[in-house]
Amino acid sequence: MRKGEICVKKIKLNHRLIQVYFLAVIMPFLVFFGMLGIFSQSAMGQLEKEVSQFYKSAETMRQSFQELIILDLDGLIAGETDTFMEQSKELVNLRLNDMMLKVGDVQYFYQFSKVPLRVHSMGLTGSFALTDGTPVQYSINFASVVQRDMIDKARSVSLRTGMTALLAYFALNLFFFYKIAKMIRGSFNEMKGAAHKIQTGNLDFDFPESNVDEIDEMYQSFDEMRLQLKESQEVQMQYEQNRKELIANISHDLKTPLTSINGYVQGILDGVADTEEKQERYLHVIAGNAKEMEHLIEDLFLISKLDIDQLPMRTDPIDMVPYLQDCVLDWQFILQREKMSISLETELSHAHIIGDREQLKRVINNIVNNSVKHLQASGSIKIELKKEDGGFVVGIRDTGVGIAQDKLGHIFDKFYRTDAERNRKIAGSGLGLAISKEIIQRMGGIIWADSQLGKGTTISFYLPEQGEKQ
Incomplete structure (x- = not known):
C-alpha cells in the first residue's frame, strides 16, 4: 500500500508539472497566435481604412473621364473617335481592376487584374461627348493593387517576425521549465533520501542550502x-x-x-x-x-508521583529561621556520632515564605544527606540563610571532596550519581537531588550548585518571600 501511495503522489506531481508547462508555454503560444490574428485583422482594417480614405478623396475626380485621362496619362487628350480609341489603350498603365467603355454603339470591356474581395475598390461612372459628337459612357473600377501588395508584404513580415519571436519564446520557456523541473525533482530526491536515512535510523546528516526561499x-x-x-x-x-x-x-x-x-x-x-x-x-x-x-x-x-504530577503540595506559612534551626538540631544529634558538625549562619530574625513544610524538610534532608556521604571524619556542613531579590536563599555548604565541573551540570538529573565508577561504598539511588529540584520548582523557586574538587560543594536554593510568589 505504501508503494502504491508513493506512486500516486509521483503521478500527481507529474500532472502538476505538465499543468505548469501548459500554463508557461502552450498557453502563451496560443495567446500569441490569437494576438497575431488580432494584429493581422487590425492591420488589415487599418489598411482598408486607408484605401477607403484614398478612394473617398478620389471622389473629386468624378468631374469627367476626360479630365481623369488627362490627369493620369500625361497629356492624353480626347478628340476624334479613332484618336480616342488609340489613346485609350494607354489606360492599361492605370491602376485599374476593370473598365467598360461604350463609344457610340460599340461597347468595350477591359479586365486588368484580379483583386481580393477584402480589398476595397471604387467605381466611377459617367459620360461625355467627343469633339466629333460621338457619345462616350464609361464605368471604371479602381482597385487597391498597391495597397494589396502592402498588405501581403506586411502579413509576410509579421508572420516571419512572429514565428521567430515565438520560437525564441518557446525555447526560453522550455529551458526555464527544464531548470525548474530539475530543481523541484532534485529537491524531492533530496527529501526522499533524507526520509530514507531517517527511516533507517540515521539522524546525523545536514540538509543543503537552497537559493529558492x-x-x-x-x-x-x-x-x-x-x-x-x-x-x-x-x-x-x-x-x-x-x-x-x-x-x-x-x-x-x-x-x-x-x-x-x-x-x-x-x-x-x-x-x-x-x-x-x-x-x-x-x-x-x-x-x-x-x-x-x-x-x-x-x-x-x-x-x-512527581513525574506524573500527582504529588500534592501544601501552602503552609513558614518562618525559615526557626524552621532551619530545628533541622540543624535534628542533624546535630545524628552527626555527633560520626564526629561531624552542622551549623546555621544567618543575620535574619525572620524569613517568611509559603510552602510545603514536609516536602521542604525532604529537600534539606536530601541535600544534607548527600553532603554527609562525601564528608570525611571531622568534616562540617554549614547552612546559610540570607535575603536576596524579594526572597530568601538557603545555601548548604560542605567540606567534602567536591564535584568535577564537567559533572556538576548533571547532579540534578534523575538517577545520576557523581561517582562515575559507581563506588559501591556510597549508597543511594541518585534520586535525592532530582526530587529536591522538582519540589523547589513546584514551590516557585530555583536550585543550583557550586563546587571545587578538594574544597567541597555548595547547593543553594531560592524561594520567594511570602506575598511575592507569583
Missing part, C-alpha cells in the same frame, strides 16, 4: 523535524540508560541490606547471637538496613 524553508522545516527526532531519540536512549542504571543500582542497593539482614537473622536463628547484648546489636543492624530499604523505595515512589 520556499525550498530552503522546506529544508529547514524538515531539518527541524530531524533535530527533534534526534533529540527525542537521545532522550529516549538516555532514559533507557538511566533505567538500566536504576535497575542495577536498586538491585545492588537492595541486595546489600537484604544480604545483611539475612545474615544477621540467620545468626540469631543459629544461636550465634548467644547473648542479649549481641541479639540487640543484631536487631539494630537489621532495623538500619530495613530503614535504608524503606528510604530507597520511598524515593522511587516519590519520583514516580
Whole structure:
C-alpha cells in the first residue's frame, strides 16, 4: 500500500508539472497566435481604412473621364473617335481592376487584374461627348493593387517576425521549465533520501542550502523535524540508560541490606547471637538496613508521583529561621556520632515564605544527606540563610571532596550519581537531588550548585518571600 501511495503522489506531481508547462508555454503560444490574428485583422482594417480614405478623396475626380485621362496619362487628350480609341489603350498603365467603355454603339470591356474581395475598390461612372459628337459612357473600377501588395508584404513580415519571436519564446520557456523541473525533482530526491536515512535510523546528516526561499524553508522545516527526532531519540536512549542504571543500582542497593539482614537473622536463628547484648546489636543492624530499604523505595515512589504530577503540595506559612534551626538540631544529634558538625549562619530574625513544610524538610534532608556521604571524619556542613531579590536563599555548604565541573551540570538529573565508577561504598539511588529540584520548582523557586574538587560543594536554593510568589 505504501508503494502504491508513493506512486500516486509521483503521478500527481507529474500532472502538476505538465499543468505548469501548459500554463508557461502552450498557453502563451496560443495567446500569441490569437494576438497575431488580432494584429493581422487590425492591420488589415487599418489598411482598408486607408484605401477607403484614398478612394473617398478620389471622389473629386468624378468631374469627367476626360479630365481623369488627362490627369493620369500625361497629356492624353480626347478628340476624334479613332484618336480616342488609340489613346485609350494607354489606360492599361492605370491602376485599374476593370473598365467598360461604350463609344457610340460599340461597347468595350477591359479586365486588368484580379483583386481580393477584402480589398476595397471604387467605381466611377459617367459620360461625355467627343469633339466629333460621338457619345462616350464609361464605368471604371479602381482597385487597391498597391495597397494589396502592402498588405501581403506586411502579413509576410509579421508572420516571419512572429514565428521567430515565438520560437525564441518557446525555447526560453522550455529551458526555464527544464531548470525548474530539475530543481523541484532534485529537491524531492533530496527529501526522499533524507526520509530514507531517517527511516533507517540515521539522524546525523545536514540538509543543503537552497537559493529558492520556499525550498530552503522546506529544508529547514524538515531539518527541524530531524533535530527533534534526534533529540527525542537521545532522550529516549538516555532514559533507557538511566533505567538500566536504576535497575542495577536498586538491585545492588537492595541486595546489600537484604544480604545483611539475612545474615544477621540467620545468626540469631543459629544461636550465634548467644547473648542479649549481641541479639540487640543484631536487631539494630537489621532495623538500619530495613530503614535504608524503606528510604530507597520511598524515593522511587516519590519520583514516580512527581513525574506524573500527582504529588500534592501544601501552602503552609513558614518562618525559615526557626524552621532551619530545628533541622540543624535534628542533624546535630545524628552527626555527633560520626564526629561531624552542622551549623546555621544567618543575620535574619525572620524569613517568611509559603510552602510545603514536609516536602521542604525532604529537600534539606536530601541535600544534607548527600553532603554527609562525601564528608570525611571531622568534616562540617554549614547552612546559610540570607535575603536576596524579594526572597530568601538557603545555601548548604560542605567540606567534602567536591564535584568535577564537567559533572556538576548533571547532579540534578534523575538517577545520576557523581561517582562515575559507581563506588559501591556510597549508597543511594541518585534520586535525592532530582526530587529536591522538582519540589523547589513546584514551590516557585530555583536550585543550583557550586563546587571545587578538594574544597567541597555548595547547593543553594531560592524561594520567594511570602506575598511575592507569583
